[in-house]
Amino acid sequence: MTRVWASGLFVALLVAVVWSFVAAYDTELWLPQQASSFAGEVDALFNSILLALTVAFVAVMAILILAVWRGAARTERARTSHGDVRLELLWTLVPAAVLVWIAVAQGPTWRAMKGDAALLDRPALARVEAAQFDWRFRYPGADGVYDTADDLLCVHELVVPAGEPVVLAMRTRDVIHSFFVPDFRLKQDILPGRDTKLWFQAPASGLHELVCAELCGWGHYKMAGVVRVVAREDYAAHLAELALRLTHNGTEERP
Amino acid sequence: MDTAPAPTTTTLLKLAAVACLLAHLLASCSEPEVPVQPWRANPLALEKLGEDTQAAAQLAQSLEQLYGTAAVPGGAVGVAGQSELSAERARMVRVSNEARYARALAALESGAWDSVKPREGSLAASWRALRDRHTRGELSDAALRAEGRELHLGWYPTLADSAHLYRMECQHCHGTEGGGDGSTAHFLKPRPRDFRLGVYKWTALASPARPRRDDLRRTLHEGVNGTSMPSFARLSEAQVEGLVDYVRLLSLRGEVELRMAATFESDGEWEEDAAQVEHEAVWSRWQQAETKVLAYEGVVPPSTPESIARGAQLYNDATKGNCSSCHGVDGRGDGPAAWKIDARGERVPAYLDAWGDPILPRNLRLGIWRGGDRPIDLWRRIANGIPGGPMPALRDTKDKDGVRVVTDEEIWSLVHYVRSLSQEGGA
Numbered sequence: 001m002t003r004v005w006a007s008g009l010f011v012a013l014l015v016a017v018v019w020s021f022v023a024a025y026d027t028e029l030w031l032p033q034q035a036s037s038f039a040g041e042v043d044a045l046f047n048s049i050l051l052a053l054t055v056a057f058v059a060v061m062a063i064l065i066l067a068v069w070r071g072a073a074r075t076e077r078a079r080t081s082h083g084d085v086r087l088e089l090l091w092t093l094v095p096a097a098v099l100v101w102i103a104v105a106q107g108p109t110w111r112a113m114k115g116d117a118a119l120l121d122r123p124a125l126a127r128v129e130a131a132q133f134d135w136r137f138r139y140p141g142a143d144g145v146y147d148t149a150d151d152l153l154c155v156h157e158l159v160v161p162a163g164e165p166v167v168l169a170m171r172t173r174d175v176i177h178s179f180f181v182p183d184f185r186l187k188q189d190i191l192p193g194r195d196t197k198l199w200f201q202a203p204a205s206g207l208h209e210l211v212c213a214e215l216c217g218w219g220h221y222k223m224a225g226v227v228r229v230v231a232r233e234d235y236a237a238h239l240a241e242l243a244l245r246l247t248h249n250g251t252e253e254r255p
Numbered sequence: 256m257d258t259a260p261a262p263t264t265t266t267l268l269k270l271a272a273v274a275c276l277l278a279h280l281l282a283s284c285s286e287p288e289v290p291v292q293p294w295r296a297n298p299l300a301l302e303k304l305g306e307d308t309q310a311a312a313q314l315a316q317s318l319e320q321l322y323g324t325a326a327v328p329g330g331a332v333g334v335a336g337q338s339e340l341s342a343e344r345a346r347m348v349r350v351s352n353e354a355r356y357a358r359a360l361a362a363l364e365s366g367a368w369d370s371v372k373p374r375e376g377s378l379a380a381s382w383r384a385l386r387d388r389h390t391r392g393e394l395s396d397a398a399l400r401a402e403g404r405e406l407h408l409g410w411y412p413t414l415a416d417s418a419h420l421y422r423m424e425c426q427h428c429h430g431t432e433g434g435g436d437g438s439t440a441h442f443l444k445p446r447p448r449d450f451r452l453g454v455y456k457w458t459a460l461a462s463p464a465r466p467r468r469d470d471l472r473r474t475l476h477e478g479v480n481g482t483s484m485p486s487f488a489r490l491s492e493a494q495v496e497g498l499v500d501y502v503r504l505l506s507l508r509g510e511v512e513l514r515m516a517a518t519f520e521s522d523g524e525w526e527e528d529a530a531q532v533e534h535e536a537v538w539s540r541w542q543q544a545e546t547k548v549l550a551y552e553g554v555v556p557p558s559t560p561e562s563i564a565r566g567a568q569l570y571n572d573a574t575k576g577n578c579s580s581c582h583g584v585d586g587r588g589d590g591p592a593a594w595k596i597d598a599r600g601e602r603v604p605a606y607l608d609a610w611g612d613p614i615l616p617r618n619l620r621l622g623i624w625r626g627g628d629r630p631i632d633l634w635r636r637i638a639n640g641i642p643g644g645p646m647p648a649l650r651d652t653k654d655k656d657g658v659r660v661v662t663d664e665e666i667w668s669l670v671h672y673v674r675s676l677s678q679e680g681g682a
Contacts, residue, residue, distance in 0.1 A: 133485040134478050147678050149558040149671075153628045155477050156488035218439055222424075224489045245629045250459060250550035 003072030007065050014061040018054075035208055035229070036184035037201040041109045043185070048105070052098055113186075120197045124169035125160060130177040130190050133219035135210060139239060152242040156225045161235040162205050170196045180213035181227055187213050202229040289422040292431045294318075294325045297451055297509060300516035307519075314515055317530035322508040325431060328414040328501070332534060336500040337411040339468060344496075349408050351492035356407040363403045366396060371403065377413045381406050412497030414504060420494055421501050428483065433505030435610070443483045446612060450502055451509020453537065454609045454643040457626040459635055461549040461650075463642035465506075465541040471499045473627070481623035503541065510537050549639055549650075551663055555630060558671040565665070566672025575660050576637075576649065576669055586619035586676040609643035616646075622677030633670045638663070 024030050034040050127146055129136040137158045141150030146169075160166045170179060172190045179198070180187040183206075188198045202208075212223035230238065296311060304310045323330035340348065353360065362370040368386065373379045385402055388394040394402070412420070421429075428443065430436040433450035440447050448455070454463065457479065458470040475495050478486035487495060511533045518533070519525060526532070556562065569576040571584060580592040593616045595605040604613035617625070626632050626641070640648035649669075652660050661669070 131480075132483070134480070135486075136480070147622070149674060149678055151678075155480075155486045218442070219483070219485055222485050222489075226489075247555045248629055248631045249553065249555050250548070250631045250635065251552075 003069055006072055007068040010061060010065045010068060014058065014065070017057070021050075021054075032182045033206075034183070034185070035202055035204070035206055036181075036186060037203060038109060038113050039183070039185045041112075045106050045109060049102060052102075114198075116199065119165055119199050120167060122165075122167050124167045124197065126158065126168055128158070128168055128170040128179060128190070129173065130170065130179070130212070130223075131173040132175065132217050133212075133223040135212075135223065135225035139242065141243070150243075150246065152239060152245070154242060157228055158210065158225065159228045159230060159235060159238045160202065161232045162202055162229045163232075165199050165201045167197060167199045170198065175216050176214050177212050177216050177223070178214035180211050181208050182211075183208040184227075189214060202227075205229050205231060205234075289426060291326045291418075291422070294432045294508070297432065297434065297512050297516075300512050303513075303516035303520040305520075310519055313525070314512065314519075317515070318508055318512055321511070321530055321534055322504060323414075325418065328418045328504060332507075332538070336468065336496055336503075340496065344492075348411065348492045348496060352408050352410055355491040355493075356410075359407055360404060363400050363407075366400070368399070373407070375410065375412065376416050376419060378406065378410050378416075411493050412500075414497075414501060417494075417497035417501035420490075420498060424487065424490075425498070425502075433502065433509055445482055446610065447483070449509075449610050450506040451513060452609055452643075453506055453510040453540075456641050456643055458544075458642070459549060460544060460547040461639055462547055464544050464547045465537075467544040467548075468496070468499050470544075471502060472496065475499070477627065479625045480628065481621070481625050507534065507537055507541070549635055551631065551634060551667075553663075556664065556667050558630075558674065562668045562671045563675045564672075566668035566670070566675075569661060569665055569669055570672055574654070575665075578669070578673075581616040581645070582619055583616075586673065588616040588618040590616060606645040608645075614644050619673050619676045630667075630670050630674065633673060634666055637666050637669055637673075 031043055031046070034043060123140075123144060125139070127138045127140075129138055134155055135158070136153065136155050138146060139152040139154075140146045141148065141152050143150055168179075170188065170190045171194075172192050174192065176189055176191055178187060178189045181200075184200050184202065186198065186200050188196060190196050206229050208227045208229065210225040210227050212220055214220075216223065296315060300314070301311060304314065319330065321330050321332050322328065337345075356373075359371045359373065362368075368389070371382060373382050382403065385394065385399060385406065389396075389399045425437075427437045427439045428435070428447040429450065430440065430447075435447040435449035437447065453465055455466045455470065457474050458464070458466040460466065460470070472495055474484070475487045475490075475498060477488070478484050487498070490498075511530065514533045514537070515525065515529060518529060570578045570582075570586075573580065579590055581588075581590040582593075583589040593605055594602050597603045604615050606614050608614040624632060626636050636646065638648065638650040640646045640651075649661050649666060650659070650663075654660055
């Protein structure tokens with residue numbers, strides 16, 4: 001009876017874990033929409049690692065279940081083993097090879113996302129100014145230079161054009177924040193005293209959540225914004241609308 | 256077949272521990288709730304009433320009649336805001352609702368009634384009522400779809416809905432009664448606003464009037480940059496309008512409470528309808544706000560080197576702007592008038608604000624503008640001063656002949672100069 005309970009526990013665990021993934025697939029619990037040029041690549045990497053882990057997990061559980069099932073029936077005294085060089089080599093080298101494979105396989109994607117110097121050296125479309133607990137954005141205005149009289153400021157909503165690489169410069173006023181847009185598969189820490197740049201390209205118009213992914217204080221959970229991707233002409237119109245703020249004389253209220 | 260050993264006490268205890276852990280995990284899956292706490296009396300008001308517990312009870316009762324309780328806010332005066340919205344605002348509320356409830360609207364379209372689960376109290380109740388009529392056969396599928404859609408698009412929060420949202424989002428800083436004394440308030444500098452004085456800094460108005468809906472909404476939408484007040488733009492327009500209603504209710508209640516207490520302190524008693532009279536007096540000030548908008552009549556002049564240079568002159572001229580006396584010649588907020596030497600010979604801030612906190616002039620070189628970053632916001636701050644603090648209204652500052660020391664146009668030069676202090680430029 002004990003062997004049924006003991007091995008049954010592990011069978012249940014195996015089934016529950018695998019089932020939770022199968023059930024979550026194709027629902028909103030699975031990965032969010034892919035809304036950037038590199039989102040597909042990131043997901044492919046995620047899926048390949050998930051596949052490798054699934055194989056390893058099922059194999060380990062199968063061995064465990066088998067060992068419990070057979071071991072529970074044995075009546076002789078347990079024998080203690082003091083090391084097996086072949087086994088130890090096996091369980092060291094195989095995971096090491098898998099890790100090396102992961103490191104090599106993700107290299108090109110990582111370089112494209114974070115290391116494209118030619119792209120990152122372009123002038124930034126906007127500057128993200130993170131502070132407890134707001135996302136504020138500053139466009140350089142007509143002169144293309146930041147911190148001048150024609151800068152365009154807004155809070156909460158970053159509007160960017162679709163179908164072209166968008167470079168952002170990022171600063172924080174206080175502590176470490178992290179710019180995280182799940183739909184873009186993009187996450188980048190922003191460190192105090194440092195200008196951090198990132199880029200992405202969103203192929204189509206849409207509205208995407210922006211959250212802070214670095215615990216930044218009591219209001220961390222409130223630090224949410226949106227990235228709105230629009231067509232090029234709508235982007236120009238949005239900037240023109242922001243520019244109206246500079247010449248507003250207060251007679252009719254606009255935001 | 257071997258038999259399992261009888262479970263020992265230790266095993267049972269372990270099982271109980273695991274069960275507790277699981278129950279806790281399951282419980283944490285549900286929406287967190289902040290319990291309703293009753294509105295307490297303002298200590299400042301109690302002080303004015305002295306030891307008179309009967310008066311305190313009478314005051315509490317009058318306030319409850321007018322404004323209800325924390326659990327059922329509203330009372331006799333209501334102050335719901337939906338009817339005050341302009342046609343344009345009402346349209347924006349609908350558009351925002353459409354975005355917020357996109358998933359529910361899609362579910363309605365496809366007839367997946369069970370997937371429509373509104374979280375807002377009054378919306379959920381109305382939807383349940385519709386479902387009940389549908390189940391009883393009083394409502395066809397098409398009618399349920401149409402009415403359900405209209406319900407979501409036209410939703411405007413009741414005061415109870417907004418009180419719930421306030422408890423979730425605002426109460427931990429601004430306090431149960433809007434006294435700026437929530438549990439996290441003590442860790443913040445500057446302290447969260449105490450609404451009960453009816454004093455608001457960031458308005459577009461020409462006198463220290465009560466703010467308009469637009470002023471409060473803008474503060475909610477943009478936050479107050481450089482303070483702990485974040486932007487609440489992630490909420491829907493209906494939710495923000497509802498919070499404006501609720502903040503106004505708290506502010507009205509708090510101000511009437513203080514005024515009643517002041518009357519009692521001076522007269523030793525109240526007239527029959529004292530609460531109603533005080534309410535009318537305060538409420539009329541809120542209603543007059545729309546007529547007090549401060550605007551610049553004309554085209555906003557562009558920032559030029561000449562204008563900036565003129566602004567610098569005015570900024571430092573003691574007979575004109577006299578800004579440097581507090582904000583310092585470099586604009587770092589370190590002018591001599593902002594400080595004083597106290598009895599112990601220590602250098603301390605010279606001024607207290609309306610809430611009793613020491614206040615220092617803003618450092619103008621940081622580019623952080625609490626009352627809004629638009630040039631017109633700075634123009635209003637300089638022209639009208641900042642209610643509740645020592646920043647004077649330059650528009651009302653006149654020399655001994657009764658002539659204004661700076662004109663409206665010169666205030667723009669000051670704006671250009673002040674803005675230039677944080678605009679060194681750069682890549």
